[in-house]
Amino acid sequence: MLRRVLLAAAASQRIRHLTTTAPLARDVVKRFVAGNTAADALAVTERLLAEGLSVTIDYLGEDTVEVDQAATVASEYVTLLELLAAAGLTVGGRAEVSVKPTAVGLGLPEHGNKTAAENIARICRAAKAAGTTVTVDMEDHTRIEATLRLVDELRQDFPDVGCVIQSYLRRSPGDCQALAVTGSRVRLCKGAYQAPDGVALAARSEVDRNFARCMRILLDGPGYPMLATHDPRLVAIAKSRAATIGREPTSFEYQMLYGIRTDEQAALAAEGAQVRVYVPYGNDWYGYFMRRLAERPANLTFFLRAIASRH
Numbered sequence: 001m002l003r004r005v006l007l008a009a010a011a012s013q014r015i016r017h018l019t020t021t022a023p024l025a026r027d028v029v030k031r032f033v034a035g036n037t038a039a040d041a042l043a044v045t046e047r048l049l050a051e052g053l054s055v056t057i058d059y060l061g062e063d064t065v066e067v068d069q070a071a072t073v074a075s076e077y078v079t080l081l082e083l084l085a086a087a088g089l090t091v092g093g094r095a096e097v098s099v100k101p102t103a104v105g106l107g108l109p110e111h112g113n114k115t116a117a118e119n120i121a122r123i124c125r126a127a128k129a130a131g132t133t134v135t136v137d138m139e140d141h142t143r144i145e146a147t148l149r150l151v152d153e154l155r156q157d158f159p160d161v162g163c164v165i166q167s168y169l170r171r172s173p174g175d176c177q178a179l180a181v182t183g184s185r186v187r188l189c190k191g192a193y194q195a196p197d198g199v200a201l202a203a204r205s206e207v208d209r210n211f212a213r214c215m216r217i218l219l220d221g222p223g224y225p226m227l228a229t230h231d232p233r234l235v236a237i238a239k240s241r242a243a244t245i246g247r248e249p250t251s252f253e254y255q256m257l258y259g260i261r262t263d264e265q266a267a268l269a270a271e272g273a274q275v276r277v278y279v280p281y282g283n284d285w286y287g288y289f290m291r292r293l294a295e296r297p298a299n300l301t302f303f304l305r306a307i308a309s310r311h
């Protein structure tokens with residue numbers, strides 16, 4: 001119930017205004033967001049790489065409604081990739097980027113698919129020049145078909161572009177089957193948005209079971225699975241399956257969000273696993289932050305306490 005309320009709030013302009021102008025919000029948000037600027041993201045990336053982790057950087061923003069804004073977001077990614085390469089952080093793909101299709105135009109009233117495809121292709125070219133990769137994030141269920149099509153087309157020119165499958169969707173095992181092919185990079189996560197019952201699984205236990213099922217399809221296939229979860233039970237299942245089928249630690253990776261279960265990130269890396277941290281930066285943190293609150297009510301208590309303590 002609370003999750004539904006918070007995810008609905010994530011889409012509310014009024015609550016967005018109240019939250020983002022609260023004097024203390026920024027301090028609490030810092031736990032999940034690297035900072036406002038590309039320089040902040042670079043500093044965090046340097047630190048995480050030095051700790052033996054890899055990184056995927058997200059320039060925060062979504063649901064862009066203007067063509068110019070979509071192009072500006074793409075330009076920010078291009079600059080970011082140039083900065084990462086100049087700092088030597090893209091070597092071996094250790095720092096890559098994650099892009100939300102609606103941040104670069106997918107939801108525009110006209111020519112959304114074309115605009116997003118052109119902007120992501122531009123980012124992919126910059127990533128290729130920098131020696132690294134792009135992963136296309138998956139957003140709410142209304143964007144799935146368009147996003148999968150977009151990735152499929154991008155793969156013609158950029159075979160290493162990654163995509164995301166969400167295990168809360170009933171359709172996902174089928175999508176994993178289709179994507180478990182040589183050369184494909186697939187991030188598997190539970191899914192962070194609201195979706196109707198016919199489309200999504202309602203019970204957490206079902207979502208977890210579907211994750212395990214999808215994970216098995218991906219691990220057993222010839223592609224490159226990117227297992228994005230903080231759930232210790234699912235990580236244990238992944239380890240056990242990888243050991244059973246003899247998957248090399250370099251042939252798949254775990255992914256976790258910046259600021260969440262950092263001990264586990266370090267522990268997995270120390271065991272020799274590849275671990276990539278999703279590092280968001282930028283001013284437009286509201287939607288991302290609200291989804292993190294929805295995932296864990298304790299975060300909401302922490303947030304409200306921090307605000308109350310300053311009044």
Ligand code: FDA
Pocket residue numbers: 136137138139164166189190191192193228229230231232255256257260261277278291292293295296299
């Ligand atoms: P679950 O929510 O069950 O959490 C398991 C445990 O992890 C919790 O008990 C807690 O210990 C810890 N935890 C999880 N979330 C926490 C939080 N917010 N604060 C504190 N602790 C927390 N989604 C999507 O729809 N599209 C996408 O493209 C992506 N991309 C993506 C990339 C990466 C690298 C990750 C890790 C996640 C995503 N997600 C995403 C988000 C994903 O769908 C999901 O909402 C979160 O990862 C939480 O799910 P878990 O699998 O961690 O399980």
